[in-house]
Each structure stands twice: as structure tokens, then as C-alpha cells.
Amino acid sequence: MSIREWPAAERPREKLLAQGAASLTDAELLAIFLRTGVAGQSAVDLARHLLADFGSLRALLQADLPSFCGHLGLGPAKFAQLQAVLEMGRRHLAEQLRRDSALESPQAVRDYLKAQLRHQPHEVFGCLFLDAKHRVLAFEALFHGSIDSASVYPRQVVKRALAHNAAALILTHNHPSGVAEPSQADKVLTQRLKDALALVEVRVLDHFIVGDGEPLSMAEHGWM
Numbered sequence: 001m002s003i004r005e006w007p008a009a010e011r012p013r014e015k016l017l018a019q020g021a022a023s024l025t026d027a028e029l030l031a032i033f034l035r036t037g038v039a040g041q042s043a044v045d046l047a048r049h050l051l052a053d054f055g056s057l058r059a060l061l062q063a064d065l066p067s068f069c070g071h072l073g074l075g076p077a078k079f080a081q082l083q084a085v086l087e088m089g090r091r092h093l094a095e096q097l098r099r100d101s102a103l104e105s106p107q108a109v110r111d112y113l114k115a116q117l118r119h120q121p122h123e124v125f126g127c128l129f130l131d132a133k134h135r136v137l138a139f140e141a142l143f144h145g146s147i148d149s150a151s152v153y154p155r156q157v158v159k160r161a162l163a164h165n166a167a168a169l170i171l172t173h174n175h176p177s178g179v180a181e182p183s184q185a186d187k188v189l190t191q192r193l194k195d196a197l198a199l200v201e202v203r204v205l206d207h208f209i210v211g212d213g214e215p216l217s218m219a220e221h222g223w224m
Contacts, residue, residue: 012044026057033082038073046073061086062119090115098136102128102170102205109170110208110215116141117174117210125152125173129166134205137164152189154196161202169197171207172215180211187223194224 012028021029030047037043053071054060060068061082068079093112102109109128116139117124125143130136140160143152161169171193173186182190186209194204206219218224 027051030057030060033085034073034078050074058119062121094136094139102130102134102136104134106217112139113172113208113210113215117172118212120174121176123173123176125171127157127160128170128172129161129164130168130170130205131165132167134168137166152193154193157193158196158200158202161197162200166202168203168205170205172210173207174210178212180209180213180216182207182209182216182218182223186218190218190224 012024012031015028016024016032024032027044027047030050031043034043034047037046041049050060050071050073051057054063065076065079068082069075090112093108093115097105097108097112113128116126123145124141126139126141128136129138129140142156142160145151171190186207190204190207197204204224206217207224208215208217
């Protein structure tokens, strides 16, 4: 049966307009993105099939071009469309964060850092540079690879903080394993950076570790 023949309350698009996007399942959201199905499958059926193939919505969203295009109903045009949607989401979060003080919008900080780092297949270390009122000036990913006290250079972090005329900053890095607990190396690195930045009067407000769930705040746990 075509989706057009479904009761209005069960059609993903109509359901979204009536109840909001949060009311839809992963398959229903994906079906709206796909717009159409394939022979013998509605858009919702195809969406369910794709989610089963990839294992999760997150895995589908993070797939590279060859992996994405290797599945029924997907191709370069859909991949380009998806990347545009994801980038619009990241830019929306960035604009939202820039309007307020980072300290007054802790959830906005978490959401933004998740959007920036959670999809990365390797470790990435970055900084959220803030002005004297703790408003966001910029975000930069500074180091890639295995993140420890030996691979992150305090001199480079200080240099970028001065370039942005930052008064404070928030450190962040991801754990591709999904486990957000800080290692001893993470704690040592945080202290080294705090000490280096204190010499140029730049405060380190927090260090967020991004895993599968909500980013972990080292400041909230008393590890700063």
C-alpha cells in the first residue's frame, strides 16, 4: 500500500506537522528525507531496511560516500543532500551558541560539541574560544590522532587563544570508543594547558569529553 493511502495520522509528513519532529521514529524521519521508496517498498519500508543494514541511524549519518551509495535507494545526490542537512544543523547550533554566554547555556555547549566531534572516527582535540563575557568567538579543531599530553602542544593552543584575543576557553576532545570517562593522560593534559594559558591570562573553564552519550564535563566532576 502506498503511503498516500495510509490514514493521515500515520503518514510521516502529516504526523510531523501535527505532532512535531520529536514524535517520529528514526524510520519515519528517514522516510521524509528519502521522499520516495523503491519498487515494492514504501519510503518507510525502505527506511527500515536501511536502518537494519547500517545498524543505526547514527551509522547511516556517518557513512562515507562509497558505503552510503552501496545501499538500495541511495546515491551521490542523496549523500550530498544529507551532508548539507548535517552541516546546516551544525551551523544552527553554532549560531544559537554565539547568542548567549557559554556558561549560561551549558546544554547548548554540549549540543554543539556533540555535533562537531561525535561523528569523528579518530580522536580530535579542539577549543571553544570565548570573550570576556564568555560569548563564543570561534571553535577550532587543533589536533588529530591519538590525543595525550605528548601530542597536544600548549604553545599552539596559547597561540590560537591570542590570535582570537580570547579571555577564556573550553577544551574538548572526543573518544571514538564512545566512553567519555577521562584517562589519567586527559587529566595531566588539562593541567598542562591550564598552566600554560594562565601565563597569558586566559582561563580554562572546562574540558568536555565527547562520547556516545552526553559530553562529560571535567569541571562538574571536580577534575579541573
